[in-house]
Amino acid sequence: MTKVEAIVREELYEEIKDALSGIDIHGITVSQVMGCGEQRGYTNVVRGSKVAVNMLPKIKFEIVVSSDEWADRVVRTISRTAYTGSPGDGKIFVYDLKDAVRIRTGERGRQAIV
Ligand SMILES: Nc1ncnc2c1ncn2[C@@H]1O[C@H](COP(=O)(O)OP(=O)(O)OP(=O)(O)O)[C@@H](O)[C@H]1O
Ligand SMILES: [Mg+2]
Known part of the structure; x- marks a missing residue:
């Protein structure tokens, strides 16, 4: 079993959800999160002065699948x-x-997710 976690642009949430549904992925957890990457956020100009906006709103998808093949499909x-x-x-x-x-049902392992 494999868990895929993806942190993506919030405006692409609907498209990604629909694309996952299109490959028959139905068990999904989605959260609204804050984060920053290599750019450490960005700077914004507020009333003439620069302020650091370190954390940006993002969407996190969590998907558990039964095999590496399925994980690859989800990643692609x-x-x-x-x-x-x-x-x-x-x-x-x-x-x-x-x-x-x-x-x-008490099912464990792959039985619990297929
Ligand atoms: N090393 C990391 N650990 C945990 N979360 C991360 C990490 N890198 C990125 N993230 C999460 O992914 C989100 C998007 O990251 P982002 O796409 O900006 O990555 P990046 O490495 O800066 O790549 P790019 O140069 O394309 O922006 C971040 O806001 C953060 O939530
Ligand atoms: Mg970045």
Whole structure:
């Protein structure tokens, strides 16, 4: 089992959600988060003076899938949909997942997510 975590531009939330649905991914967690990358945010000019805006609002997707093949599909779909080519397009992190539990049935591992 693999967990894919993607931090993306908030304005692309709908497109990414629809693209994941289009490849039959239905179990998704989404959060509104704040973050910064290599640029450490940006500077904004407020009433003539520069202020650092370090944290920008982003959307975080968390998706757990049963195999590496599915994880690759998810990574490719998000990469394609989240891409603009400008700084701040986001990051995708991939983790090995130890276990999962479907609380209603007690199923564990892959059974809990397929
Ligand atoms: N090393 C990291 N650890 C945790 N979160 C990160 C990391 N890098 C980026 N993020 C998260 O991803 C968001 C988007 O990052 P961003 O796309 O700006 O990355 P970047 O490395 O600066 O690449 P780019 O040069 O394309 O902007 C950040 O706001 C932050 O939430
Ligand atoms: Mg950046």
